[in-house]
Amino acid sequence: MTSIEQERASLVTREMAEQYREEGFFVLERALTPEQLELLRSGAQYSIDKADAAMDAEGVDRLGINARGKRYFGHMIYQDLPQLREFLFGETMAEICRATIGQEAYLFWEQYVIKAADRDTSFSWHQDSGYVHEDHEPYVTCWIALDDVTEENGAVYLLPYSRVGVRSYVKHIKDERTNDKVCYFGSDPGVPVVVPAGSIAVFSSTVMHRSGPNLTDDYRRVYVAQYSGEVITKKGSEEPVGSFERFLEGNKIVNS
Structure with missing residues (x-):
C-alpha cells in the first residue's frame, strides 16, 4: 500500500457502510486523488476517440448507442489501457x-458514460440488476x-430502499421508444447526487436509479466500475457475464 493509500485507509466510515445496508447507497465526496482523477479522465478521452474512429470507419455519426458529440459509452477500456488497472484493482x-x-x-463491469449537450x-428508473437477471x-x-x-x-438520482419499499430485484418493462428497461413508475424524484469531480456514488445493483439529460454545453463524464462477490453467469448457462477478473480473495488484493 502506498503512503497516499494508507492516509485514505478510512475512506468508508462505519456510518456509510450502515447506510449501504439500510438504504442501498452512500456517497464519497472528493474520494479520488488528483492523480487518480487525471488517470480516469485520460481514459474518458480515449473512449471518445475510439468511438469517433469507429464511426469514421463506418461513415456514420451514430453507431450502436454512441452518437458523435452527444453521448458515448465505452466499456472494458481498461483492457486497452492497462494503466487503468492501478485504479480498478487498487x-x-x-x-x-x-x-x-x-x-x-x-x-x-467497467465503462465510461459520457453525456454532451x-x-x-436521460435514463429511466432501473436497477443495474435489471440488465442482468434475477x-x-x-x-x-x-x-x-x-x-x-x-x-x-x-446527475444520477437514487431511490433509497426505505422510500420505495423494495430492496431486491424487480421485473423491468422495456420502453419501446427508448429501449430503456424501466422498473419504477411512481412520483418520488429520488435523491440527486450533486457532487464535485472525483466523488463516488456507491450503490447496490438493486437500488433504483435514473439520470437526467445534460442541458449544458460541456461534457458530463462518468466512469462506472462494478464489482461482484461471485462469478455471475448468463441465465441458464455457465458462461460468465462481464469481466470477472478476481480482485479480492480472503480480504486481500490478488490482482493489480
Whole structure:
C-alpha cells in the first residue's frame, strides 16, 4: 500500500457502510486523488476517440448507442489501457468492496458514460440488476464523477430502499421508444447526487436509479466500475457475464 493509500485507509466510515445496508447507497465526496482523477479522465478521452474512429470507419455519426458529440459509452477500456488497472484493482476500490460486498470480489463491469449537450440523454428508473437477471447476489456499482455534477448536466438520482419499499430485484418493462428497461413508475424524484469531480456514488445493483439529460454545453463524464462477490453467469448457462477478473480473495488484493 502506498503512503497516499494508507492516509485514505478510512475512506468508508462505519456510518456509510450502515447506510449501504439500510438504504442501498452512500456517497464519497472528493474520494479520488488528483492523480487518480487525471488517470480516469485520460481514459474518458480515449473512449471518445475510439468511438469517433469507429464511426469514421463506418461513415456514420451514430453507431450502436454512441452518437458523435452527444453521448458515448465505452466499456472494458481498461483492457486497452492497462494503466487503468492501478485504479480498478487498487486500495480505494478494495475498501469500497470490503464495506459493501465483503471479502471476496471480482471486477464485473467497467465503462465510461459520457453525456454532451443533448436533451435526449436521460435514463429511466432501473436497477443495474435489471440488465442482468434475477438469479444473482447483488453487486456494487461505483459511479465516479469525472466532472462537477449538477442537476443541469445529468446527475444520477437514487431511490433509497426505505422510500420505495423494495430492496431486491424487480421485473423491468422495456420502453419501446427508448429501449430503456424501466422498473419504477411512481412520483418520488429520488435523491440527486450533486457532487464535485472525483466523488463516488456507491450503490447496490438493486437500488433504483435514473439520470437526467445534460442541458449544458460541456461534457458530463462518468466512469462506472462494478464489482461482484461471485462469478455471475448468463441465465441458464455457465458462461460468465462481464469481466470477472478476481480482485479480492480472503480480504486481500490478488490482482493489480
